[in-house]
Amino acid sequence: MSVSTYMNAEAPSVELRGVSKRFGSVSAVDDVSLTVRKGEFLTLLGPSGCGKTTSLRIVAGFERPSGGTIHIDGQAVTALPPNKRNVNTVFQNYALFPHMNLAENVGFGLRMKRLGRADIERRVDEAMALVRLEGLGKRKPTQLSGGQQQRVALARALVNRPAVLLLDEPLGALDLKLRRAMQFELRHLNQSVGITFIYVTHDQEEALTMSDRIAVMSGGRILQIGTAQEIYEAPATRFVADFIGESNFLEGTISDWENGVATVDVAGAGAIRARCVDRIATGIPVSVALRPERIIIEPSEQPAAGVGAGENVVRGRLLEAVYAGSTLQYAVSLGDAAQLIVRSPNLGQAAGVGNDVSLRWSIADCSVLVA
Amino acid sequence: MLGPSVVWLGVFYLVPLALLLVQSFWTYDSVNVVTNQTPTLDRYRALASDPLYRDVLWKTVRLAALVTVTDIALAFPLAAFIAFRIRRKSLGLLLVIIPLWSSYLVRAYAWRTILGTDGVLNNFLVWSHILSHPSSALLFSNTAMYITFTHVWLPFMVLPLYTALEKVPPSLMEAARDLGANGPRVFRHVIVPLVLPGIIAGSIATFSLTMGDYITPGLLGGPDSNLIGNLIFTQFGGTLDWPLGSAISMLVLAVLACFLVLASRTGALEAQ
Numbered sequence: 001m002s003v004s005t006y007m008n009a010e011a012p013s014v015e016l017r018g019v020s021k022r023f024g025s026v027s028a029v030d031d032v033s034l035t036v037r038k039g040e041f042l043t044l045l046g047p048s049g050c051g052k053t054t055s056l057r058i059v060a061g062f063e064r065p066s067g068g069t070i071h072i073d074g075q076a077v078t079a080l081p082p083n084k085r086n087v088n089t090v091f092q093n094y095a096l097f098p099h100m101n102l103a104e105n106v107g108f109g110l111r112m113k114r115l116g117r118a119d120i121e122r123r124v125d126e127a128m129a130l131v132r133l134e135g136l137g138k139r140k141p142t143q144l145s146g147g148q149q150q151r152v153a154l155a156r157a158l159v160n161r162p163a164v165l166l167l168d169e170p171l172g173a174l175d176l177k178l179r180r181a182m183q184f185e186l187r188h189l190n191q192s193v194g195i196t197f198i199y200v201t202h203d204q205e206e207a208l209t210m211s212d213r214i215a216v217m218s219g220g221r222i223l224q225i226g227t228a229q230e231i232y233e234a235p236a237t238r239f240v241a242d243f244i245g246e247s248n249f250l251e252g253t254i255s256d257w258e259n260g261v262a263t264v265d266v267a268g269a270g271a272i273r274a275r276c277v278d279r280i281a282t283g284i285p286v287s288v289a290l291r292p293e294r295i296i297i298e299p300s301e302q303p304a305a306g307v308g309a310g311e312n313v314v315r316g317r318l319l320e321a322v323y324a325g326s327t328l329q330y331a332v333s334l335g336d337a338a339q340l341i342v343r344s345p346n347l348g349q350a351a352g353v354g355n356d357v358s359l360r361w362s363i364a365d366c367s368v369l370v371a
Numbered sequence: 372m373l374g375p376s377v378v379w380l381g382v383f384y385l386v387p388l389a390l391l392l393v394q395s396f397w398t399y400d401s402v403n404v405v406t407n408q409t410p411t412l413d414r415y416r417a418l419a420s421d422p423l424y425r426d427v428l429w430k431t432v433r434l435a436a437l438v439t440v441t442d443i444a445l446a447f448p449l450a451a452f453i454a455f456r457i458r459r460k461s462l463g464l465l466l467v468i469i470p471l472w473s474s475y476l477v478r479a480y481a482w483r484t485i486l487g488t489d490g491v492l493n494n495f496l497v498w499s500h501i502l503s504h505p506s507s508a509l510l511f512s513n514t515a516m517y518i519t520f521t522h523v524w525l526p527f528m529v530l531p532l533y534t535a536l537e538k539v540p541p542s543l544m545e546a547a548r549d550l551g552a553n554g555p556r557v558f559r560h561v562i563v564p565l566v567l568p569g570i571i572a573g574s575i576a577t578f579s580l581t582m583g584d585y586i587t588p589g590l591l592g593g594p595d596s597n598l599i600g601n602l603i604f605t606q607f608g609g610t611l612d613w614p615l616g617s618a619i620s621m622l623v624l625a626v627l628a629c630f631l632v633l634a635s636r637t638g639a640l641e642a643q
Contacts, residue, residue, distance in 0.1 A: 062548075062549075081553075082545070083549070083553050088549055088550065091545070096546075097547075113551055
């Protein structure tokens, strides 16, 4: 291996530094910095209009950023047009060329690179085999199902062996079952071909199951970036906690802080202890975020025996029980001010509506978010 | 629903064409300047033996092809500009259509005032000292005829081309760029194949309109500017040799039929 390729291997696959994009007075992407490692599966996740697609289009070269720089494999590409960048895109609507058959579609990039006919044919066959469409090269795109078109779009991008593959909500138009299968296939492809994937989606489940890391975006900014587990277990902001999975929020004020655990006074629930990495001054208003499935619900007449020192216990009244098959979902009121949603595995018996119940959860399972 | 349109086509197109075909086999008595209905191939023999008809037909086809190619070249940037670059597309289209509201004769005459000895162009050339005297070579020439045809048929090329361009999804152009195509190659490999039906629709219009025209040669053409349409007109209006006029018309129809067959070979007509 030569020195230069070794150096290149050390450079991040994609690096955005302070990238912004304004359309008129609207700021679509606002000071985004992001480093994507080689071979990583990184997902940009957020609601529509959060700037994730614009960010992807900036990496592809379809949009010129209003500010900031983009590097791919250590090379500055900010001013380069899309055809000069070593990246390929899988478009949301596939964007297959309707006047070309599948082999011509897949071979288009190689033809633009002026490869020989034999080389093109061989690599197109390989790419078609990779997405399990061998032998269909003579078909036209309109003769394919949505899932097949999706795989052609993938093959058309991967055949060029780009440094980075950009995927813009590629599974959005597929039905649920096909989507699940394609998620698995994409993850597998990413690991087998060693190409960096940047994946844009608004579907949190897709993001959680496929990604090495997730960047959660809102209002043109990246709010948090981390593994699925980091994002889910320790959301940095209330938006992240709410957007990824479901969360309960208990509003209160800080009354104490010690060794990464804060005590929060919550109306109706009393003193709640929650994870809090940085010290927060007493009296500051905060929210405590808590996942519904981490709460254990018990009839309140049961003695609170076995309650560990690392747990919070509160009492409440069961307002509602929803039967959802494998789970049961409860709404529990803690006085007039607060309410918690609890999700329990369905073990065959539901708690009775109107009864007093006792709720407990580990301190490690709830975290303090500054409002 | 098919019934009325079949009747329409039959009464207004097929019957007259059939009459023309039958008439082309009639006998023409040049001494008494009358025709009788004795069937003969005599008029077709006259067509084949006199090189005049072949030369004029060939010249007309060449001019029609040249006008068509020029109109494609002129219409592409204009249609692309309206489709992709301006916000008020309907205004752009209106500007293309407005000339069609004036008579074709008016537009042909307009070129006489532009190209004539005392015309706008000559005045400009003399004023700017490019010419010392007004040139009479501009008007009454094959070039003047070519310019006029190119201009008056241009909207018939722009409109179908615009419609085709507007239907090209922007994502396909982005995909081509993404796969390494520069501007000219996006144009050649993606845009042109996708708008081919529009180009062919426009070409059918400009080609057949030129093939059938006999007004412009009279208004702007020179002594050697007679087109096949003028020859047909002479047979019906001057020498009263209607069978020969019908036979020449059949020849023109055959050329246009060949053109349509070629056009349909590309598959563009099915897509319309």
